[in-house]
Amino acid sequence: MRLGWALLLGLVGGIALAWWLSREPPEAQREKRERAEQAAAANAEDARPVLYRWRDASGALQITDKPPKGRKYERVDVQPLDGIEVDGSRQ
Template structure:
């Protein structure tokens, strides 16, 4: 009976040591977390609706929903007015 418990204890200890050695060091885990948060923030910014403000060759100001090709433009985030209430039941 003691041999069985010794084997079980040895297997459990081996699994625990293997898990401990295979985990990421705290510095690497923090770096991974920071990269994941930065990627999530970038995805959030890219998914928000925006307009693009730019000027053509004649200097006329344009505001479009698609970015112009080959021109400098400014992204304008579209923020809903907080005073507007939307009710889906009406």
């Protein structure tokens, strides 16, 4: 009978030890959460629509969705409106 209890206690102790060693320390959890938040912020920034303002060889202002190669350009962030605009005067 004592052997059965010893085996059961050893099994429970082994499971508890395996669980304890597989845990992440709080610092690692915090760092992982911060990296995830930074990645989410970067993805949100990349998802925002962007336009590029530049002048062509004749000096005409161009606004495109892709930056020109070999020319100076200005990045114009476009912030979409939240929600849907409903205007009853439009026909």
